[in-house]
Amino acid sequence: MESDIMQIKVERVPQTRIQEVDFENIPFGKEFADHMFVADYENGVWGDFKIQPYGKMMFFPAMLGLHYGQTIFEGMKAYRNDSGEVMMFRPEDNFKRLNVSAGRMCMPTIPVELMMEALKELLKIDAAWVPESKESALYIRPFMFATDEFLGVKPSNKYRCVIFTGPVGPYYTTPLRVVVEENFTRAAKGGTGSAKAGGNYGGSLYPTRLAQEKGYHQILWTDSIEHKYIEESGTMNVMFQIGDTLVTPPTGDTILKGITRDSVLTLAADLGMKVEERRISIDEIAAAYQKGELKDAFGVGTAATIAPIEVIGYNGNDMLLPSMDARALSKKIAEELRAIRYGEVADKFGWMVSMN
Numbered sequence: 001m002e003s004d005i006m007q008i009k010v011e012r013v014p015q016t017r018i019q020e021v022d023f024e025n026i027p028f029g030k031e032f033a034d035h036m037f038v039a040d041y042e043n044g045v046w047g048d049f050k051i052q053p054y055g056k057m058m059f060f061p062a063m064l065g066l067h068y069g070q071t072i073f074e075g076m077k078a079y080r081n082d083s084g085e086v087m088m089f090r091p092e093d094n095f096k097r098l099n100v101s102a103g104r105m106c107m108p109t110i111p112v113e114l115m116m117e118a119l120k121e122l123l124k125i126d127a128a129w130v131p132e133s134k135e136s137a138l139y140i141r142p143f144m145f146a147t148d149e150f151l152g153v154k155p156s157n158k159y160r161c162v163i164f165t166g167p168v169g170p171y172y173t174t175p176l177r178v179v180v181e182e183n184f185t186r187a188a189k190g191g192t193g194s195a196k197a198g199g200n201y202g203g204s205l206y207p208t209r210l211a212q213e214k215g216y217h218q219i220l221w222t223d224s225i226e227h228k229y230i231e232e233s234g235t236m237n238v239m240f241q242i243g244d245t246l247v248t249p250p251t252g253d254t255i256l257k258g259i260t261r262d263s264v265l266t267l268a269a270d271l272g273m274k275v276e277e278r279r280i281s282i283d284e285i286a287a288a289y290q291k292g293e294l295k296d297a298f299g300v301g302t303a304a305t306i307a308p309i310e311v312i313g314y315n316g317n318d319m320l321l322p323s324m325d326a327r328a329l330s331k332k333i334a335e336e337l338r339a340i341r342y343g344e345v346a347d348k349f350g351w352m353v354s355m356n
């Protein structure tokens with residue numbers, strides 16, 4: 001069977017696996033929907049578009065992407081709204097960012113319209129996998145990797161782009177304990193920190209394990225030069241409420257241009273809150289804490305949504321953030337974002353995109 005939109009060959013599963021999923025209790029990242037979209041790049045063009053059963057792929061051991069890190073990815077979500085419709089949250093922004101990452105990693109871009117068509121087709125086929133529960137969503141993982149069989153260090157001539165999806169619950173299930181990192185670095189100026197490149201995440205695993213051995217969930221990353229200015233936390237952008245102002249570090253080549261980050265800043269400003277995108281030092285955070293002005297801290301990301309931080313470890317001490325009940329500002333933003341995503345209020349920023 002062929003899709004008439006962009007000649008996607010469609011091979012459906014003989015039997016869905018959906019009945020194996022406990023939709024009342026979905027963990028993050030363990031369930032995968034029946035189908036995936038696959039495209040291959042060769043001789044300078046993307047082609048061979050397929051939607052096929054989610055499953056194993058065969059590669060040669062010399063495949064470049066496995067060796068030198070030409071792998072990039074995105075994370076986005078689709079929600080089932082109150083009318084039962086499946087709506088994607090800002091998908092074009094994610095596909096645009098995939099292309100920014102591709103540029104940085106010397107990989108080919110892939111047209112946003114092509115990815116949108118592919119995703120809509122995929123979602124139509126797997127629409128039943130979009131959870132009903134308002135604690136859950138369908139996570140969408142587009143990614144691209146180098147597929148040349150070659151051992152020299154050079155940009156690959158061939159690439160594969162895949163989109164698979166899966167129902168997810170929350171990524172973080174408890175408020176987070178984070179610790180300021182003053183030794184290891186996530187991203188350096190001129191590096192790949194603002195690209196969603198696999199290696200950025202690989203490099204964070206060891207320092208994160210050390211932090212976890214000390215009783216924290218995640219790291220609060222600081223700049224690579226002075227280890228003084230806050231950058232991101234774990235897999236998320238990070239925000240603080242100091243007094244009545246929402247403060248977040250500016251994006252640049254060490255900080256990911258988060259789409260949830262942008263949405264939260266837009267909503268906060270729209271709700272009349274004071275918002276500042278500026279460098280923020282850990283000493284400023286510690287001083288605000290001492291004066292009782294550090295009212296809130298939270299991570300923002302697709303997987304994490306809005307993840308409250310309850311403890312910030314710094315210099316051998318733990319700063320204890322106010323209780324969840326006292327966090328009116330971030331709760332209000334989270335509630336507003338949730339209501340837009342599930343179609344409970346008007347989508348005045350035009351963020352939700354129908355799969356039709």
Ligand code: COI
Binds near residue numbers: 201235
């Ligand atoms: C996302 O928030 O979608 C991310 O990319 C984080 C991921 C590493 C789980």
